[in-house]
Amino acid sequence: MISEKPLTSSNGLSALALGLAILALSALxxxxxxxxxxxxxxxxxxxxxxxxxxxxxxSIAPNEAVAVSQFGDYLGTAREGGLRWVAPWNSQAKVSxxxxxxxxxxxxxxxxxxxxxxxxxxxx
Numbered sequence: 476m477i478s479e480k481p482l483t484s485s486n487g488l489s490a491l492a493l494g495l496a497i498l499a500l501s502a503l504x505x506x507x508x509x510x511x512x513x514x515x516x517x518x519x520x521x522x523x524x525x526x527x528x529x530x531x532x533x534s535i536a537p538n539e540a541v542a543v544s545q546f547g548d549y550l551g552t553a554r555e556g557g558l559r560w561v562a563p564w565n566s567q568a569k570v571s572x573x574x575x576x577x578x579x580x581x582x583x584x585x586x587x588x589x590x591x592x593x594x595x596x597x598x599x
Contacts, residue, residue, distance in 0.1 A: 482543050482551025487532050487558030497525045531563050538573045574599060 501518045534557065535541055541553045545565045552570070553559055561567065577598045585591055
């Protein structure tokens with residue numbers, strides 16, 4: 476039987492700040508030709524890896540959760556709200572936790588003895 480496991484995901488704001496800093500430094504290195512440091516190809520690869528990691532930022536709204544799996548195996552469910560980050564090789568699926576209700580109209584029926592009664596239902 477599979478049960479829900481809580482998932483500890485990283486804070487997305489720190490991952491976003493780190494990624495933006497890496498992108499800014501890499502772009503600055505591409506614009507300014509400094510002697511030494513990383514080469515042009517290494518900076519391009521660094522920018523590509525950083526952009527690849529940005530795709531794993533996700534936000535969790537109220538009454539929402541994100542189920543995270545790694546290569547098809549369930550890792551856990553992130554429920555804490557805000558901007559979160561998981562490793563790039565993990566996949567996420569948003570799950571709504573909103574409670575939905577359905578209310579039927581009043582229906583007039585007769586019981587066994589022929590007396591009319593009204594019935595209705597609220598289904599959650």
